[in-house]
Structure formats: structure tokens, C-alpha cells
Amino acid sequence: MTEESTPVVLRGMTWDHPRGVDGLREADPLLLERLGVTVEWEARSLLAFGDQHVADFAADFDLLVIDHPHVPDAVEAAALLPLDGIAGLSDLARESVGQSHDSYRYRGSQWALGVDAAAQVSAFRPDLADGAPVFWSDALELAGTGVVLWPYKPVDAFSTFATLLAQRGAPLARSGRFLDRAVAGEVLDFMIRLADAVPAWCADANPIDVAEALVADNDYSVGVALFGYTNYSRAGFRSHPLAYDDIPSIDGRAGGSTLGGAGVAVSASTRHPELAIAAAATLAGAETQVGPYTAGGGQPGNLRAWRSDRANDTTRGFFRNTLRTLERAWVRPRVLGWPDLQLALSHLVRDAVVARRFDETTLDRIERLPATHLTEEIE
Numbered sequence: 001m002t003e004e005s006t007p008v009v010l011r012g013m014t015w016d017h018p019r020g021v022d023g024l025r026e027a028d029p030l031l032l033e034r035l036g037v038t039v040e041w042e043a044r045s046l047l048a049f050g051d052q053h054v055a056d057f058a059a060d061f062d063l064l065v066i067d068h069p070h071v072p073d074a075v076e077a078a079a080l081l082p083l084d085g086i087a088g089l090s091d092l093a094r095e096s097v098g099q100s101h102d103s104y105r106y107r108g109s110q111w112a113l114g115v116d117a118a119a120q121v122s123a124f125r126p127d128l129a130d131g132a133p134v135f136w137s138d139a140l141e142l143a144g145t146g147v148v149l150w151p152y153k154p155v156d157a158f159s160t161f162a163t164l165l166a167q168r169g170a171p172l173a174r175s176g177r178f179l180d181r182a183v184a185g186e187v188l189d190f191m192i193r194l195a196d197a198v199p200a201w202c203a204d205a206n207p208i209d210v211a212e213a214l215v216a217d218n219d220y221s222v223g224v225a226l227f228g229y230t231n232y233s234r235a236g237f238r239s240h241p242l243a244y245d246d247i248p249s250i251d252g253r254a255g256g257s258t259l260g261g262a263g264v265a266v267s268a269s270t271r272h273p274e275l276a277i278a279a280a281a282t283l284a285g286a287e288t289q290v291g292p293y294t295a296g297g298g299q300p301g302n303l304r305a306w307r308s309d310r311a312n313d314t315t316r317g318f319f320r321n322t323l324r325t326l327e328r329a330w331v332r333p334r335v336l337g338w339p340d341l342q343l344a345l346s347h348l349v350r351d352a353v354v355a356r357r358f359d360e361t362t363l364d365r366i367e368r369l370p371a372t373h374l375t376e377e378i379e
Contacts, residue, residue, distance in 0.1 A: 023298020
């Protein structure tokens with residue numbers, strides 16, 4: 001770009017947290033240098049990020065930061081451009097943290113590029129605790145002392161439910177069966193016991209709420225089954241930094257958990273498709289991810305960043321300490337109707353935990369969800 005050139009201004013939509021915004025904005029000088037493009041980022045709430053359909057806002061933006069289960073419905077609504085032809089797509093797949101890249105594939109095409117990788121992990125205050133619980137039995141025992149937090153707002157209750165099913169070898173939506181009722185009963189029993197042992201306000205908490213409580217001046221020292229936020233492990237972000245580690249497991253093997261994260265997609269309504277696609281590829285590429293995106297507070301989806309000494313030195317080893325969990329994470333299905341199914345399932349699970357009871361009718365209602373929400377088969 002020459003000094004006389006006027007940069008193209010793209011509009012982007014992301015989600016409202018320093019992790020979701022700051023790294024993207026920090027990458028803007030690189031986009032300007034490489035492509036002559038700058039992006040004006042707007043942010044929506046974390047709740048909207050998880051629940052709002054992409055087609056509801058895609059027409060107003062060029063770039064969209066989205067959650068992978070929303071891809072099928074967005075494709076069906078013709079809201080996204082496919083990204084199959086970009087240069088370096090195979091490198092992005094190879095350098096992905098776990099299935100972060102592949103989670104945005106649907107019907108043989110790539111619809112977003114992983115820029116943010118996350119899964120449910122553990123957090124602790126290194127000045128108050130020696131480490132995170134290794135086993136779920138440890139977590140439950142420690143919770144009895146009043147120092148453990150666990151967020152189980154509806155979507156987080158769903159995530160823990162799905163994580164524990166997967167760790168027990170009975171993941172949701174396995175081919176030919178949506179739910180293993182016997183294992184689901186065991187999982188709900190455990191979640192109810194854990195809910196009894198943590199503060200009542202955890203029923204309305206999300207991972208950010210728990211992280212904020214952990215860094216405050218109180219006796220809470222450990223959080224379990226919360227999506228990791230590397231910001232809280234960085235010096236100066238809050239008065240008391242957190243350290244992160246793998247999620248507890250059942251039997252000593254590094255248990256996976258529910259994959260979260262975010263990908264950058266290109267709106268089908270953009271007036272600058274080539275530039276928007278190039279910007280998405282640049283944001284997901286190693287140069288940006290290892291450099292300004294991570295330095296600016298982002299939580300990259302690129303494996304080179306996760307293995308970077310600099311990134312780990314500035315985050316108390318966040319990336320190395322949780323990588324096994326990310327690599328073994330369970331991926332929510334990409335099928336038409338999944339966001340609405342997940343929302344319904346989230347409330348069923350959380351309601352059972354809050355009520356401290358469930359019965360066969362609860363499991364029946366969960367089993368019926370695919371028939372009432374999905375319009376295609378789960379592979």
C-alpha cells in the first residue's frame with residue numbers, strides 16, 4: 001500500500017470480551033500493511049455469540065467471528081462465503097489446535113478459519129492453591145471445603161454434561177444414538193453432587209463470572225469445567241492472576257472436554273469478497289496468530305502460538321498446560337438445527353441440576369430433541 005492509498009474499511013462482528021476483541025484490533029496494522037485493509041470491529045454479548053443465528057446479522061458485516069455449530073444454519077441461509085480456494089488452507093489445517101480448523105467444515109467445504117481455540121479446563125489461584133484437581137473425585141472432595149467454583153448457567157451446564165459423557169466414552173450424538181441413558185444418569189447424578197458443593201450463585205454464572213470471582217479478594221481458589229480465558233493468566237489484567245491446567249479426568253488419562261473457540265467467516269453480503277477473504281486468512285495465519293493477535297490478548301487457534309515460549313511465558317504456561325485437553329476435545333455436531341437443540345438441552349440439564357433431581361421423563365425429553373430440532377441426520 002502506498003502513502004496515497006486509502007485503506008478499504010471492512011466491518012467485523014466479534015464477541016464482547018478482551019479475548020474476543022483486543023487481539024483482532026491489535027492485528028489491524030498488519031492487515032493494513034499486507035492488504036491495505038482496516039477492520040472496524042463491533043462486539044456482541046457472549047450469550048448472543050452462543051445463541052444468535054448468524055443470518056440475523058451477517059448482512060451488515062464483512063467479517064464474522066462465529067461458533068462452529070452455527071455453520072450449517074448459516075450455510076443453509078446463504079449467509080457465508082466458502083473459503084476453500086484460499087492460499088495456505090492446508091497449512092491452517094495442519095497448524096490447528098486440535099479440531100479447531102476442521103470444526104468449521106461442513107458438506108465438504110470450509111466456512112470459517114479458526115482464530116480462537118478454547119475448551120473447558122481448570123483454573124486456580126497459584127497464591128492460594130498448589131494446582132488444579134487431577135480427578136473429578138478430587139474436585140468434588142475439594143469443593144466440600146468451600147474453595148471450588150463451577151459455572152453452570154444453562155450453556156455451561158450443557159457443556160459439562162457433554163464433557164462428562166465424552167470422558168465416559170459415551171459422547172452425545174454418537175453415530176446411531178443420540179444419548180446413552182445409563183451414562184447420562186450417572187453424569188447428572190455427579191453434576192447434582194457438585195452443585196451441592198459449590199456456592200448457589202454458580203447456577204447463574206458463566207466462565208467469565210467464575211474467573212472474576214477467583215481473582216477477587218476472597219477464599220475461592222479453584223474453578224473447574226470453565227472455558228479458559230488466557231487474559232486472566234497475564235500480568236496486570238487483574239490484581240491476582242490465575243493459572244490454568246487440564247480439566248479433571250475420571251481415570252488419570254488426560255480427559256478431553258467440549259470444544260469452544262471461534263472462527264472468522266466472510267459474509268456473503270460483503271462488497272469486498274476478495275479482500276475480506278484475504279483478511280480472514282491473514283487473521284488466522286501463523287504470522288498474525290503468533291504475533292500481534294496473541295500479544296494483544298487473543299487466545300489463538302494456531303498451534304505455533306500455543307507452543308511459543310513467549311506466549312507461555314506471558315500466560316503462566318496457559319497454552320502448554322491445557323493443550324492436551326484441547327487436542328482431545330469433543331466437537332459438537334455440525335448439523336442443521338443444532339444451535340436450537342443445544343439451547344433446549346442446556347435448559348433441560350440446568351433445570352435438573354438446579355432442582356437436584358431428574359427422572360426417566362427428563363431423559364426422554366433429551367432423547368426427543370433431535371426429532372424436534374434437527375432437519376438432517378447426525379453423521
